[in-house]
Amino acid sequence: MDNLNHLIEGFGHVMTPGNLLYAFIGVVVGTAVGVLPGIGPAMTVALLLPITFGLDPTQALILFCGVFYGGMYGGSTTSILLNTPGESSSVVTALEGNKMAKAGRAAQALATAAIGSFIAGTIATLLLVLVMPQIVDFAIDLGSPDYLAIILLAFVGAAAVLGSSRIRGFAALLIGLSIGTVGIDAVTGQQRLTFGLPQLADGIDIVVVAVGLFAVGEALWVAAHLRRKAGSVIPVGNPWMGREDWKRSWKPWLRGTALGFPFGAIPAGGAEVPTFLSYITERKLTKHPEEFGKGAIEGVAGPEAANNASAAGTLVPLLAIGLPTNATAAIMLSALRGWGFEPGPLLIEKQPVLVWTLIASLFVGNTFLLLLNLPLAPAWAKLLQIPRPYLYAGIIFFAAMGAWAVNGQAFDLYLLLVIGLLGFAIRRFGLPVLPLIIGVILAPIAELHMRRSLQLSHGDPAGLIGGPVSWVCYVIIAIAILWPLIAKLVRMARGGGSGSGGDGPTDRITISTEATA
Amino acid sequence: MSDLTPDRTADPTGSAGVESKGGDRAQYGMCAGLAGLGVLLLVDAARLAPVQSSNDALGPKPVPIVLGVLLLVVALFYAIDIWRGGVGAAEEGEDVDLSAGSDFKTVGLLVVVFGVGAALIAPLGWVIAGSLLFWGCAFALGNRHHIRGLAIGVAISLITFYAFAIGLGVNLPAGILDGIL
Numbered sequence: 001m002d003n004l005n006h007l008i009e010g011f012g013h014v015m016t017p018g019n020l021l022y023a024f025i026g027v028v029v030g031t032a033v034g035v036l037p038g039i040g041p042a043m044t045v046a047l048l049l050p051i052t053f054g055l056d057p058t059q060a061l062i063l064f065c066g067v068f069y070g071g072m073y074g075g076s077t078t079s080i081l082l083n084t085p086g087e088s089s090s091v092v093t094a095l096e097g098n099k100m101a102k103a104g105r106a107a108q109a110l111a112t113a114a115i116g117s118f119i120a121g122t123i124a125t126l127l128l129v130l131v132m133p134q135i136v137d138f139a140i141d142l143g144s145p146d147y148l149a150i151i152l153l154a155f156v157g158a159a160a161v162l163g164s165s166r167i168r169g170f171a172a173l174l175i176g177l178s179i180g181t182v183g184i185d186a187v188t189g190q191q192r193l194t195f196g197l198p199q200l201a202d203g204i205d206i207v208v209v210a211v212g213l214f215a216v217g218e219a220l221w222v223a224a225h226l227r228r229k230a231g232s233v234i235p236v237g238n239p240w241m242g243r244e245d246w247k248r249s250w251k252p253w254l255r256g257t258a259l260g261f262p263f264g265a266i267p268a269g270g271a272e273v274p275t276f277l278s279y280i281t282e283r284k285l286t287k288h289p290e291e292f293g294k295g296a297i298e299g300v301a302g303p304e305a306a307n308n309a310s311a312a313g314t315l316v317p318l319l320a321i322g323l324p325t326n327a328t329a330a331i332m333l334s335a336l337r338g339w340g341f342e343p344g345p346l347l348i349e350k351q352p353v354l355v356w357t358l359i360a361s362l363f364v365g366n367t368f369l370l371l372l373n374l375p376l377a378p379a380w381a382k383l384l385q386i387p388r389p390y391l392y393a394g395i396i397f398f399a400a401m402g403a404w405a406v407n408g409q410a411f412d413l414y415l416l417l418v419i420g421l422l423g424f425a426i427r428r429f430g431l432p433v434l435p436l437i438i439g440v441i442l443a444p445i446a447e448l449h450m451r452r453s454l455q456l457s458h459g460d461p462a463g464l465i466g467g468p469v470s471w472v473c474y475v476i477i478a479i480a481i482l483w484p485l486i487a488k489l490v491r492m493a494r495g496g497g498s499g500s501g502g503d504g505p506t507d508r509i510t511i512s513t514e515a516t517a
Numbered sequence: 518m519s520d521l522t523p524d525r526t527a528d529p530t531g532s533a534g535v536e537s538k539g540g541d542r543a544q545y546g547m548c549a550g551l552a553g554l555g556v557l558l559l560v561d562a563a564r565l566a567p568v569q570s571s572n573d574a575l576g577p578k579p580v581p582i583v584l585g586v587l588l589l590v591v592a593l594f595y596a597i598d599i600w601r602g603g604v605g606a607a608e609e610g611e612d613v614d615l616s617a618g619s620d621f622k623t624v625g626l627l628v629v630v631f632g633v634g635a636a637l638i639a640p641l642g643w644v645i646a647g648s649l650l651f652w653g654c655a656f657a658l659g660n661r662h663h664i665r666g667l668a669i670g671v672a673i674s675l676i677t678f679y680a681f682a683i684g685l686g687v688n689l690p691a692g693i694l695d696g697i698l
Contacts, residue, residue: 038610054686146640167594168605171551174588178554181584185577188568192581193561216631218610223623227614390669396631397670400650401677401689403535404638408688413635417628424624429547430605447671451575459574 003129007479010356014062014364022059024078026066027368033067033398034074035380036391037082038218040090041311042327042437044071046210049335050405057339058357064335065361068328069121069369072311076113076304076371077380081106081234090307092275096292096299098458101234103295111239112249112297113304118370120257120305124312125362128260132348135320140346145466147321149473151446154323156477158435165430166484172431175422176439179204187451188446199411199440204419206334207406209440210327212416213433215399217423219392224424226388236381239374249301256305263306264313271310278302307460312362319343319355322445327434330441331428544599548592555588624658642692643682649672 014023029051034044048067052060079090080097093113100109111507142150155177159169182193183203194200241249255276262275282298283289292299317323322343324330336343341351348355373380386394403416426433450464465471479486562581607615634650651670652663662667679697682689691698 038612051681051685051687053688054681159672165598165603165605167591167598167603169549170587171591171595174551174584174591175554178558178581178588181558181581187573188577190565190568190577192565192577193558219654220624220627221608222612223627224619224621225613225615226620226623226658227612227616293559309566387660389658389660390666392612392658393651393660393666393670394625395671396654397647397651397673398677400631400634400638400644401647401681401687404643404689405681405687408690410635410639413638414632417631417635421628425547425550427608428619429544430607431547447580449690450580451573454574 003133006352006356007129007360010353010358010360011363013058013353013357014360019059019062019361020364022055022063023066023364024368025140026063027070027365027372028066030067031074031077031369031373031376031380032070032383034071034073034219035077035383036386036395037078037384038222038391039395040075040214041068041071042210042331043214043218044074045328045331045335046207046214047395047402049210049331050208050402052335053405056256057341058106060335060339061354061358062361062364064332065358066365066368068311068332069308069362069365071328072308073114073117073369073373073381076307077110077377078384080109080113080300081236081381082384090275091272092279092303093300093307094361095279096296099293100297100300101236101295105295105297106234106236107239107377108241108245108297109295109300110236111241111374112245112301114239114370114373114377115241116249116253116256116301116305117308118366120260120308121312121366121369122363123254124261124264124309125359125366128312128315128362129264129359132316132320133315136345136348139321142321142345142469143466144449145464146469146473148446148453148464148472149466149477150321150323151442151449153473153477154213154325154438154442155273155435155446155479158432158438160480160483163432163434168431169435172426172433173435173439175431176436177443179209179436180440180443181447186448197411199407199409199415203444204415204440205406205412206331206338206441208403208412208416210331210334210437211399211402211420212419213423213426213437214327215395215402216416216420217427219395220424221400221421221427222388222392234381235379239377245297248288248297251285252278252302253299253305255281255285256307257309260306260309260311261313263327264310265316266325271307274306274310275303278306290355316363317425318343319347319358321478322347324438327437330437334441354455364397375448521652541599541604544605545596548595548599551595552592555585555592558582558588560587623657623659627654630654630657638692639690640692642694643672643689644674644678644694644698645692648678 013019016166017228029048030044033039033047034041045064045067049064052063055063075090076093076097079094097109097113100106110503135227155173159173160166163169174181182200184191184201187246191201258280259274259281260271264271279299279302282302283292286292286296288296311328314325314329317325318329324333333343341347341354399416400413403412426436453466524606558581562578562585565578567578568576609615630650630653634653635644637646637649648670651673652666655666656663676688681687
């Protein structure tokens with residue numbers, strides 16, 4: 001019950017008129033940016049992180065939590081009204097959501113998404129309150145070798161498990177790790193990969209990397225392939241739901257939450273798997289199977305709830321262990337560190353006020369989101385009609401502003417352009433962005449833990465292996481890396497057909513074939 | 518679990534826009550880039566003094582060396598994958614039309630506009646440089662309403678300057694308009 005008292009105290013910090021205003025601004029700006037086509041939650045938080053630089057940490061945090069939830073919700077509006085999900089976690093929402101919108105039920109689709117997100121977000125944040133202290137108790141005994149193993153597991157998970165091509169995943173991860181090593185070595189003070197440039201001595205700021213990859217890279221990529229006529233937007237009135245819609249939505253909301261939270265909380269979980277699982281669950285359990293594929297409300301309610309619950313779930317490893325499991329969390333981690341906080345088991349002990357204020361602002365942001373989005377949906381829908389030259393010019397404009405705000409030097413903008421071209425290349429060649437961004441952020445932390453482990457063992461390499469946690473991690477890593485080989489052996493043992501190439505995408509099920517199966 | 522991951526590569530038509538006949542040769546460029554990065558890391562690491570002490574048995578060298586070697590290994594496997602016909606699916610999106618080729622003229626123009634805009638922020642200030650940046654990017658992307666483009670650019674530059682620089686304390690320069698804004 002101690003937690004509850006802390007939480008109430010946290011609410012006390014948020015519930016001042018000034019702070020509520022910051023939460024409000026965060027939600028409005030976050031939704032407005034998140035709803036723009038082509039901008040997912042990760043790009044939203046990266047673009048808007050610089051606007052918190054001038055604030056004190058508590059206010060920055062409150063503003064940022066609003067941006068986080070606003071960006072999440074904005075994405076689902078886009079996928080329902082435009083059938084073109086901004087990020088993979090909204091793919092499933094678009095399946096039924098856009099069909100509903102086309103059938104004239106856009107208002108109900110938006111309503112079930114908004115209310116479902118609110119309910120899932122609230123329950124998942126409560127779960128966060130309950131679960132996090134347990135994870136902290138567990139994590140507090142972990143040593144550097146264990147952290148190293150957990151981070152390596154996150155690397156391998158992001159590179160090899162998510163995404164379609166392992167070799168491209170590892171390539172992206174290694175590019176990220178290389179960017180992460182730029183700068184002065186923290187222990188010996190030697191410059192690595194700085195080429196004598198003083199601007200690189202402190203490393204490349206994560207805002208520059210994230211904004212470059214997400215915003216500039218996306219704008220350049222779209223510029224090369226601009227669709228000359230914009231997709232048609234479905235007009236929408238105020239979201240509302242009838243009694244029947246409520247009846248059909250509340251169970252999918254709860255089931256989606258139950259699926260989303262745990263997947264968000266495990267390394268390499270993410271939102272794609274739970275939203276997809278929620279979709280197939282609802283399709284199996286529905287009383288209206290004939291509507292699936294034509295706009296079933298359950299197919300929007302469940303995945304949207306799962307999406308939001310998993311977003312709250314990602315905060316568990318982020319705050320308790322300091323481990324980001326998706327791109328948005330990775331940017332939040334660097335934001336927290338920028339404000340002078342080191343996420344990890346000690347954070348809740350050293351900075352309890354901060355942690356509980358953060359959690360309280362999640363509740364507040366989530367509530368604002370519901371209050372705002374029901375009446376404002378028609379206005380958001382108008383944003384979808386912005387002419388594309390203005391939209392992408394605006395994205396580049398905000399990207400330049402964000403990169404300038406970091407250090408106030410033109411060098412960062414040139415760096416932004418270079419990283420934007422890298423972002424162009426990874427889109428062109430199908431390299432995943434998640435391992436890259438996680439690599440940039442965690443490379444210095446991984447190296448630190450590696451060196452600390454060896455320091456404790458006086459240079460004995462055996463010191464790199466810690467307790468049972470690291471053993472478990474290394475076993476999972478070995479399985480993940482050797483998986484193509486294992487799968488091949490299993491097939492051969494069964495005497496089945498010829499094994500396909502190790503890196504081939506052939507042994508995976510695509511979402512489209514599953515959805516029509 | 519991994520088998521449920523939404524997968525765009527599995528759909529061979531997903532990359533139809535990028536020259537799919539006879540494999541996607543341009544990928545070798547990416548592959549060469551990876552190998553080049555690996556070599557760069559190794560060369561840079563070789564330059565570092567091998568500092569080792571009792572409280573830092575590892576020193577700064579091993580991590581870049583390991584990364585460099587891994588990059589070369591991955592570049593090799595990547596090349597093999599390309600040679601066997603592997604393609605990475607180019608990213609799709611709401612405004613992306615992969616059926617036509619890449620329009621590098623637009624990209625080049627954007628890069629130039631961005632470079633010029635970046636150079637102008639310090640001398641001219643955010644409002645002027647930002648307006649020009651917006652107008653120039655919109656022009657590069659096909660906007661031909663110059664007055665409207667410039668007007669929107671000026672409007673959002675002023676809004677961001679007052680809202681973020683003055684309201685939220687973000688570091689944006691007033692430049693030559695210092696004292697007027």
